[in-house]
Structures are given as structure tokens and as C-alpha cells.
Amino acid sequence: NWMWLGIASFGVPEKLGCADLPLNSRQKELCKRKPYLLPSIREGARLGIQECRSQFRHERWNCMVATTTSTQLATAPLFGYELSSGTKETAFIYAIMAAGLVHSVTRSCSAGNMTECSCDTTLQNGGSPSEGWHWGGCSDDVQYGMWFSRKFLDLPIRNTTGKESRVLLAMNLHNNEAGRQAVAKLMSVDCRCHGVSGSCAVKTCWKTMSSFEKIGHFLKDKYENSIQISDKTKRKMRRREKDQRQTPILKDDLLYVHKSPNYCVENKKLGIPGTQGRECNRTSGGADGCNLLCCGRGYNTHVVRHVERCECKFIWCCYVRCRRCESMTDVHTCK
Amino acid sequence: QLLTDANSWWSLALNPVQRPEMFIIGAQPVCSQLPGLSPGQRKLCQLYQEHMSYIGEGAKTGIRECQHQFRQRRWNCSTVDNTSVFGRVMQIGSRETAFTYAVSAAGVVNAISRACREGELSTCGCSRAARPKDLPRDWLWGGCGDNVEYGYRFAKEFVDAREREKNFAKGSEEQGRALMNLQNNEAGRRAVYKMADVACKCHGVSGSCSLKTCWLQLAEFRKVGDRLKEKYDSAAAMRITRQGKLELANSRFNQPTPEDLVYVDPSPDYCLRNETTGSLGTQGRLCNKTSEGMDGCELMCCGRGYDRFKSVQVERCHCRFHWCCFVRCKKCTEVVDQYVCK
Numbered sequence: 001n002w003m004w005l006g007i008a009s010f011g012v013p014e015k016l017g018c019a020d021l022p023l024n025s026r027q028k029e030l031c032k033r034k035p036y037l038l039p040s041i042r043e044g045a046r047l048g049i050q051e052c053r054s055q056f057r058h059e060r061w062n063c064m065v066a067t068t069t070s071t072q073l074a075t076a077p078l079f080g081y082e083l084s085s086g087t088k089e090t091a092f093i094y095a096i097m098a099a100g101l102v103h104s105v106t107r108s109c110s111a112g113n114m115t116e117c118s119c120d121t122t123l124q125n126g127g128s129p130s131e132g133w134h135w136g137g138c139s140d141d142v143q144y145g146m147w148f149s150r151k152f153l154d155l156p157i158r159n160t161t162g163k164e165s166r167v168l169l170a171m172n173l174h175n176n177e178a179g180r181q182a183v184a185k186l187m188s189v190d191c192r193c194h195g196v197s198g199s200c201a202v203k204t205c206w207k208t209m210s211s212f213e214k215i216g217h218f219l220k221d222k223y224e225n226s227i228q229i230s231d232k233t234k235r236k237m238r239r240r241e242k243d244q245r246q247t248p249i250l251k252d253d254l255l256y257v258h259k260s261p262n263y264c265v266e267n268k269k270l271g272i273p274g275t276q277g278r279e280c281n282r283t284s285g286g287a288d289g290c291n292l293l294c295c296g297r298g299y300n301t302h303v304v305r306h307v308e309r310c311e312c313k314f315i316w317c318c319y320v321r322c323r324r325c326e327s328m329t330d331v332h333t334c335k
Numbered sequence: 336q337l338l339t340d341a342n343s344w345w346s347l348a349l350n351p352v353q354r355p356e357m358f359i360i361g362a363q364p365v366c367s368q369l370p371g372l373s374p375g376q377r378k379l380c381q382l383y384q385e386h387m388s389y390i391g392e393g394a395k396t397g398i399r400e401c402q403h404q405f406r407q408r409r410w411n412c413s414t415v416d417n418t419s420v421f422g423r424v425m426q427i428g429s430r431e432t433a434f435t436y437a438v439s440a441a442g443v444v445n446a447i448s449r450a451c452r453e454g455e456l457s458t459c460g461c462s463r464a465a466r467p468k469d470l471p472r473d474w475l476w477g478g479c480g481d482n483v484e485y486g487y488r489f490a491k492e493f494v495d496a497r498e499r500e501k502n503f504a505k506g507s508e509e510q511g512r513a514l515m516n517l518q519n520n521e522a523g524r525r526a527v528y529k530m531a532d533v534a535c536k537c538h539g540v541s542g543s544c545s546l547k548t549c550w551l552q553l554a555e556f557r558k559v560g561d562r563l564k565e566k567y568d569s570a571a572a573m574r575i576t577r578q579g580k581l582e583l584a585n586s587r588f589n590q591p592t593p594e595d596l597v598y599v600d601p602s603p604d605y606c607l608r609n610e611t612t613g614s615l616g617t618q619g620r621l622c623n624k625t626s627e628g629m630d631g632c633e634l635m636c637c638g639r640g641y642d643r644f645k646s647v648q649v650e651r652c653h654c655r656f657h658w659c660c661f662v663r664c665k666k667c668t669e670v671v672d673q674y675v676c677k
Contacts, residue, residue: 262633282569287627290568296408296629297602298430298568300588330589332569 002027002152003097005038006045024156036115040108041101041152048100051216052093058288060263060275060295061089085270086168086231086257092223094172095179095254096216098149102183103212106145110138117144123207133191137206142187146180167231171255174237181252182218186210219254226254264295275334282332294334304331344494345420345439346371347387348394370418375496383489385457389450390443390493397442397523400560401435404567407630409605409617409637423613428512428599434567436516437523437596440494441559444527448486448553452479459485462551467533470549474535480551483531487524494520503579511575511599518581518597525594526562530554563596570596606637617676624674636676646673 002023018031018038031038052063084090109117119138127134153176157169190208195201209215227249228240237255239245249255261267266274280290280299290299306329309322347369366372366380369387380387398420401412410431415422425432451459462480470476498517503510534552539545571591572584581597583590591597603609608616622632622641632641648671651664 259633262638264634292628294568295634298570300571300585301569302588335572 002041003045003049005042006047006049006100027152027156030152034116036113037105037148040105040113043108044101044104045097046100047104047212048093048097051100051212052096054213055092055096055216055220058281058286058293060287060293061260061272062278063089063093084168085260086165086171087260088223088226088254088256089260091171091175091178091226091254091256092219094175095182095219095222098153098176098179099183099215099219100179100212101149101152102142102145102180103209103215105148106140106142106183106209109141109144117141120207127205132200133203133205135206136204137190137192139207140187140209142184142207142209146184149176149180165231165257167229167237167257170237171229171257174255178222178252178254179219182215182222183209185252186215186218222252222254226256228259229255229257231257262295264297278334280332280334282330290332290334297335299332299334301330301332304329343371343420343425344373344376344390344497345394345398346418347391348398349414349417349420371420373497373500375500376493379493379496383458385455386447386450386489386493389446389455393443393446393490394439395442396445396556397435397439400442400556401438403557404434404438404560404564405431407623407628407635409620409629409635410602410614411620413615415613415615421613423611424603425613427603427612428515429602430567430570430596430598431602433515433519433570433596433598434563436519437526437563437566438560440490440520440523441527441563442523442556443490443494444483444486444524445553445556445559446486447489448481448483448527448531451482451485464551470533473547475546475548476550478536478548478550481531481553483528483551483553487528490524491521494524505579506575506577508575508599510579511573511581514575514581515573515597515599518591518593518595522566522594522596523563526559526566527553529594530559530562566594566596570598572601573597573599575599604637606639620676622674622676624672632674632676640677641674642677643672643674645670647671 002021005021018028018035021028021031021038023031049063056063105114108114110119112118118141120141120143123135123139127136154173157173157176186209187207188210189205191203191205193200193203229237229249230240237249239247239249261270261272263272264275266272266276275293275295276297278293280293281288282290282299285291287293306327308325308327310325312320312322314320366377366384366387369377369380372380398412398414405412410424412421412431412435414420419425421435425435447456447459448462450456452461454460459482460479462482462484464480464484466476495517498513498520501513503513531551531553533549535547535549537544537547571588573581573591574584576582581599603612603614605614606617608614608618617635617637618639620635622635623630624632624641626632629635648669650667650669652667654662654664656662
């Protein structure tokens, strides 16, 4: 699975040829033809994984990746059960990973690391002279990033032989696209003024992608409001609830087929670690609170000692001397 | 499986205790007929006949509070019969058992303290607590406060009697369980004692505050229940040592204080009916489809799924005052979805 490229412990491209990487055959072929793409793909996977962990770090399912030996890389799924279960978590993973790939490839284009793409050339001229600004700088070519993401991620899914459920494949394709749409939707315009003493005589603007954290928040929101679709899909995906079928499914909605497990208790078969031992917030009523995160099992308390430098003073001449300050904090972990 | 007495003084909550006047006629037979008392508690019954109805009230308060605090849990503090009250569930030294012992002891402190203040018991009266040092000088310390000191002492004597009158083999499971009960009883009593606070009233022309009188007053029992529920969530897992003391099962965690709950056994999951553990299971329980918490259908039903049915709710609505003088309302019916565990 290509997502393994996002794990830091994985080898650098020079040490491993395309044939050794956890890619499917079409992806390996693309890698051989365009080896300069590999750093962007790896960075995209890393972005996706890191953002998933960040968005879910206080939840029962906290997006922990599976650990496995390198010999199992090609076949072991990075996220375990979540990747194939058809749940909301599956939807988020596909979307955030696709978005990560768009983001990193597009950033590589703007940085001039790629031969096939650069700044968005359609925005080199024009603008609005009457309003006093014009396109300039380097606008992110998100269209190339999206095109590449579709080519790298969607074609292998589309060409999968029929062993997997057709509705799961359709769901994954849709959620990949939702991730890409999130990047495109959150594009913003940055501007800079030029002129005598910083006056705004001339204003140059360019389009830029939002920070990946912002995209992560957007997709997390979509996850919270994701839509369950029927698993009896014929040619078009439709909502599971009959009375809601008239409401259209949008391109940037996240879709899932199966209800999630509760993620409370360890389930080795599914690779669910459960919430035992997780740190929780005793005073919070939200998902990170001990009540919800520990699923009613209660929590244990232990003391953690922090040592910090404090009361630093500059001594002439020339060094800084600090005292060591210790503080004790109660840490709560789920039973 | 650890065997403890199925009977408990909690059964006083479910069997009406006669008013004190009835004890005068035949003291011996009445005390001996009360179910669930240990020999020591029976002696205390004979010595303090007039207290018994308030102990029953205290147990009832404790059970009611337990059922409130656990109303959205798999185990919801159901009473199964009038003798053992909660059934075999209490034979497991679990966190749920810890909470039940604590809240029942708290209920007794609460009931006895109040009965003292109301002049119902001949051996105690108003609180004799000293005037708090931080009370402003021009406020009066008087009135009749709840006698928490007496309530605490009496509850300690009565509730702990069962555990104290027995001899256990040192380091045995039975001793561990007895020590657990004593600790949890004490935690319950201390919750009431510590939460009692100063209450004041103003006197003066047209209710002005020219004169203010203060006294010691029990906290609302719901607040005591909330505090003990918090203690339940953070209860400490213990085990009995060969020297006959309780120690933390995992020394990494904080040592429990006398106000903390402790337990010696892990909880059953309470998902399915189980005659051995006494679990009633969650089949047929109402659940909240949209909740992620323990009251949600996913957790309450233990992943078994749930059925949906429609229920009609009738409410008063469009109330209007009519001169003079009554309020007339209409009846509104609403069809509501309800979810029940499979």
C-alpha cells in the first residue's frame, strides 16, 4: 500500500528501487517512468497520516497506524481494519490521503521541483486593473495536483478486479475525490503591495493552497457529518435512509457503507487497540473527556514530574544561568 | 466465587420499618424480625429503636440516588428482591459494589443528621459544630444545624458493624472484601460530612439583612451522589496482601485517600443476563441513538443492535389563565421514536 511511504522509518528512495516500494504494478510503472515524483508522493502520504493523527488524537479511534515488519510491507494495510471496513473512518482516511497527495505534489510544482508542472500559467496575466491588482507571483497549480492524484490513486481502484465489493470501490473513489475537492475549495488569494514606501500603488495577487491543517479540519467536519449509503447500490450511490434519498450527495461529502464499531475494547482480530491506557481529560465533557473516551470504564490517576529551566538570568559576560523548576501534574488514563 | 451474605441492611429500604412507638410494645421480636441485619446491627437496633426507621430512609435515599446516577448505564442499580436488594452483583467486589456501599452509608449519615435536627431522636439534637472562623463577626452562629457529627458517628457504628464483628483469615479474599467495604463506607460518610456547609438567613425590617443567622446544613444529596460518582470513575484497584492489608494492584497509580472508592474485582460487562454474576443484561433497555456515551445504543446494547418503535407522548400545551382563577390547558400528542436494545 502506497501509504507506507509516509512512515518516517521507511527507507529513502535511493536505497530502494521502485520495485521494492509498496506500490501496485501501475504505480510502480509510474515510479520508474518519473522517479522525480517519488519525494512528493512520500511527502503526501506523510502529510495525510500526520494530519489524520492530529485530527483524531483525542478520539477513541485515534488513527494509529499498524506496526509491522518490512517484509510484510507490500501486503499489510497501513491502517488495518479501518482501511477496508467501509466505515466513516475509511472515508476519512481515503479523503485525507488523497488531499495530502494533491497538496504535496502541487507544492512541488510551485517550488520548481518538477519538470512537468510549475506555477499556474493561466494566472500569469490579467487581474483587475480598475481595482488596482493583477495576477503575479506563483499561483499554486492545484489542477495538476488533482490530475496526478486521480491518476495515481483512482486508476488502480477503477481497474481492480471484481473481488471487492463494487459499492466499497465506488465509495473509495468518491471519498478520494472529496479529499481533492477540499484542497481546491480551500484555495485562497494572497496579495502583496508594491510602491514607494510600501504604498499600494501596485498590488500583485496569487492563488495559494490553505495550510494542510485547515484542510484537515474541513474534512474532519465532513467526517462528523458523513452520509451512510446503501450497500445495495446499482449504478448510482444513494443514501441509506429512504426518507432522505431526495437530498443530493455532493462531491465533497464523505460517504460510508457500514456503521463503525465503538473502538472501546481491544479487538485483536480487527486490529482495534481499544482505549485502555489512553490519556483523558477529567474535566472535559467532550470526546477527549474521561467519561466518553474511557467508555464508562473509569480512569486511573498517576503523578508525572516535569522539570523545566526557569528564572533564567543573563550573567555578564557572557552566559545565561537558569534554575531547575519541578512541577507535579496528575495524569488520567483510561482503565 | 467469593461468597458473602446475601442479606444486607439495605433491605430496610424496601421493607417498611415501623414507627418507634411500635417498638415499645415488643422490642425484642421486632428487631429480630428485621431482615438483613447482622448480630451487631440487631443489638444496635434494640439499643436505638427509634433510629431504625431513619436508617431505612437513609438506605432508600442511597438506592434512589444510585438509580439516578446509573440510570444511563448498563448496570442501572436495579433492585431484584426485597432481601438481597441488588442480588448477586454485590458479591463481586467491583466498582459498582463500591459505589453502592458508599452511597448507602452516605444516605444513612444524611437521614440520621436530619432526624437529629428535626428532634425525632432522643439521643441527639441540633448540631454542636463550632462557629467557623471565617464567619463575619456580626453574623450570628445559631439556629439548628443538621447534626452531621452524630450522623457520621452513628452511621459508622451501624453500617460497619457487619464487617467489624467478623474475624477473617489474614490475607484471605474475604478479608480483602471486608476491608474494601469498610473503606467505601467511610468514603460515603466523609462525602456527606465534608460537603455540609454554612447556610444563613436574613432577619430585619422588610427582610433587610440587619441581622443574619447561620447554621450548619447538609448539602443536597444529589451533590453527594455526583461526588461519589466521580469517585466511582476514579476508583482504585486493590488487592489483599498476605499481611492482611489492601494495597494498590498497580503501584504506578496514586494511593487512594480515605475519601476514595476502592475495589478488588474487575466489573462484569453487564451485557447479557447471567445468573452467576447477577447481571440482568441490557436487552429491552431504552437507549439514545445519537449518543456516543454509555447511554448510546452502540455501547448500551453492546453492539447487538436495537429495535425502533414509535411511542405516543401526551403533554399539556397552550396553557391559558382564566379570570378568575384557573389555568386551562390543551392536550398535545406527539409521536416519538424510541430505541430499545435487542
